[in-house]
Amino acid sequence: xxxxxxxxxxxxxxxxxxxxxxxxxxxxxxxxxxxxxxxxxxxxxxxxxxxxxxxxxxxxxxxxxxxxxxxxxxxxxxxxxxxxxxxxxxxxxxxxxxxxxxxxxxxxxxxxxxxxxxxxxxxxxxxxxxxxxxxxxxxxxxxxxxxxxxxxxxxxxxxxxxxxxxxxxxxxxxxxxxxxxxxxxxxxxxxxxxxxxxxxxxxxxxxxxxxxxxxxxxxxxxxxxxxxxxxxxxxxxxxxxxxxxxxxxxxxxxxxxxxxxxxxxxxxxxxxxxxxxxxxxxxxxxxxxxxxxxxxxxxxxxxxxxxxxxxxxxxxxxxxxxxxxxxxxxxxxxxxxxxxxxxxxxxxxxxxxxxxxxxxxxxxxxxxxxxxxxxxxxxxxxxxxxxxxxxxxxxxxxxxxxxxxxxxxxxxxxxxxxxxxxxxxxxxxxxxxxxxxxxxxxxxxxxxxxxxxxxxxxxxxxxxxxxxxxxxxxxxx
Amino acid sequence: xxxxxxxxxxxxxxxxxxxxxxxxxxxxxxxxxxxxxxxxxxxxxxxxxxxxxxxxxxxxxxxxxxxxxxxxxxxxxxxxxxxxxxxxxxxxxxxxx
Numbered sequence: 001x002x003x004x005x006x007x008x009x010x011x012x013x014x015x016x017x018x019x020x021x022x023x024x025x026x027x028x029x030x031x032x033x034x035x036x037x038x039x040x041x042x043x044x045x046x047x048x049x050x051x052x053x054x055x056x057x058x059x060x061x062x063x064x065x066x067x068x069x070x071x072x073x074x075x076x077x078x079x080x081x082x083x084x085x086x087x088x089x090x091x092x093x094x095x096x097x098x099x100x101x102x103x104x105x106x107x108x109x110x111x112x113x114x115x116x117x118x119x120x121x122x123x124x125x126x127x128x129x130x131x132x133x134x135x136x137x138x139x140x141x142x143x144x145x146x147x148x149x150x151x152x153x154x155x156x157x158x159x160x161x162x163x164x165x166x167x168x169x170x171x172x173x174x175x176x177x178x179x180x181x182x183x184x185x186x187x188x189x190x191x192x193x194x195x196x197x198x199x200x201x202x203x204x205x206x207x208x209x210x211x212x213x214x215x216x217x218x219x220x221x222x223x224x225x226x227x228x229x230x231x232x233x234x235x236x237x238x239x240x241x242x243x244x245x246x247x248x249x250x251x252x253x254x255x256x257x258x259x260x261x262x263x264x265x266x267x268x269x270x271x272x273x274x275x276x277x278x279x280x281x282x283x284x285x286x287x288x289x290x291x292x293x294x295x296x297x298x299x300x301x302x303x304x305x306x307x308x309x310x311x312x313x314x315x316x317x318x319x320x321x322x323x324x325x326x327x328x329x330x331x332x333x334x335x336x337x338x339x340x341x342x343x344x345x346x347x348x349x350x351x352x353x354x355x356x357x358x359x360x361x362x363x364x365x366x367x368x369x370x371x372x373x374x375x376x377x378x379x380x381x382x383x384x385x386x387x388x389x390x391x392x393x394x395x396x397x398x399x400x401x402x403x404x405x406x407x408x409x410x411x412x413x414x415x416x417x418x419x420x421x422x423x424x425x426x427x428x429x430x431x432x433x434x435x436x437x438x439x440x441x442x443x444x445x446x447x448x449x450x451x452x453x454x455x456x457x458x459x460x461x462x463x464x465x466x467x468x469x470x471x472x473x474x475x476x477x
Numbered sequence: 478x479x480x481x482x483x484x485x486x487x488x489x490x491x492x493x494x495x496x497x498x499x500x501x502x503x504x505x506x507x508x509x510x511x512x513x514x515x516x517x518x519x520x521x522x523x524x525x526x527x528x529x530x531x532x533x534x535x536x537x538x539x540x541x542x543x544x545x546x547x548x549x550x551x552x553x554x555x556x557x558x559x560x561x562x563x564x565x566x567x568x569x570x571x572x573x574x
């Protein structure tokens with residue numbers, strides 16, 4: 001097995017034992033990136049010198065016998081939605097094409113402090129709006145498992161980088177499934193933490209009540225490891241929870257006996273491709289044979305998750321993206337303008353892609369006078385109903401199981417035309433963001449060579465439980 | 478049935494400060510119309526006395542001590558400016574004569 005094909009944990013062991021250096025691991029990734037990028041195109045920006053310099057520093061500290069963080073030296077890729085000081089951060093949008101943040105996102109800073117060499121910034125759907133990474137203004141990322149297929153989105157670049165072994169692990173963001181769905185489509189692990197578990201400071205905002213930063217990794221243990229690096233209260237994010245961070249590895253191998261799982265009927269219905277349903281139910285059977293008690297559960301309101309999300313997220317996005325006005329940073333129109341409003345209108349028309357403009361329009365409409373009650377307020381009330389369905393389910397079940405994605409990876413260009421078609425990709429993942437709970441996607445088989453993911457959902461701040469169930473499943477295969 | 482009129486599209490575009498071409502106005506009218514039609518299903522639900530959830534965590538008014546902390550230096554703040562002069566961001570005229 002090539003060095004870059006190891007898991008992060010296996011590399012941690014080799015680094016600690018002195019069998020390999022961080023520079024060697026980083027160079028292995030960089031060589032892989034150079035070889036595969038013409039096909040995969042996962043990276044917007046590769047930061048080879050930065051990565052090597054960080055790797056060298058870790059190696060030097062180890063050589064001097066200084067204590068280093070356990071994970072120090074394992075190279076990582078960062079979704080281009082997270083601010084990286086001094087390094088171009090674009091959100092795969094022309095409006096931020098040359099934006100260089102003056103600060104690190106907290107999640108990025110924590111990775112840096114942990115000694116993780118940063119390989120580069122990965123491609124995404126523009127401003128995290130999309131489920132295929134096709135909405136990137138710059139390039140198309142291809143699924144390493146099948147190059148004519150999408151890697152999923154919006155963290156498609158991060159998922160592809162990990163699946164192609166260009167990086168040992170990666171950070172992504174998830175607002176409606178953007179970590180979990182690409183993980184499922186690329187055959188890797190992706191975890192969306194509880195809302196508030198990881199700081200959003202420096203995460204370029206899409207929908208502030210839904211966004212979360214999380215890990216994309218080769219296996220479950222790596223996800224537990226990386227989550228531990230980035231989780232925790234941050235005074236610079238008032239929505240980050242003031243709760244201690246457990247050792248996510250500690251209970252990983254406790255098994256599933258004694259745990260109860262619910263299977264929401266609404267997430268196994270008509271919208272799910274039969275072959276996907278088959279793989280997922282087979283996975284559920286296997287978990288049952290390991291001692292997990294499984295039962296179907298009715299959650300009638302989650303059928304309304306899609307319209308609720310597509311009102312709330314665009315509404316919040318319309319507000320968050322108002323800052324891109326060509327005044328202080330980012331693109332400014334070069335066309336002659338009659339006044340400041342003309343400056344805004346032309347700048348934004350030029351800088352934003354079609355999907356972003358559509359969602360801003362949708363959100364603005366839903367919030368505007370005369371429509372606010374019928375759409376935005378209504379959606380917030382239905383969100384309560386959806387959250388209550390989860391609260392009720394979690395009274396009787398420790399975890400909930402479902403497919404991550406209704407289909408395996410679709411062909412590049414296949415869903416481009418219809419505004420609604422693409423969004424159906426998110427029916428299993430969106431309810432999780434609306435409720436703010438944690439969820440992990442773990443590979444559970446293939447359909448015609450294309451990966452399928454099992455989604456495991458948990459109570460708020462019970463990441464250790466979903467990791468434990470995911471680990472038991474993964475180890476049993 | 479056009480759920481959204483052309484006038485409404487133009488009004489929303491103005492609120493959102495987005496310049497639209499004629500083609501885009503037509504396409505958005507169609508796409509928004511389709512999506513708004515899809516939203517009608519929410520009207521099926523009785524949410525009379527259901528409270529809103531705008532935020533999932535039970536937190537209110539996160540405060541801190543009123544002490545001076547770190548700020549970005551002005552040079553950092555201006556570094557990405559499309560047009561700056563003497564420490565200001567320069568823009569076209571805002572206030573009418």
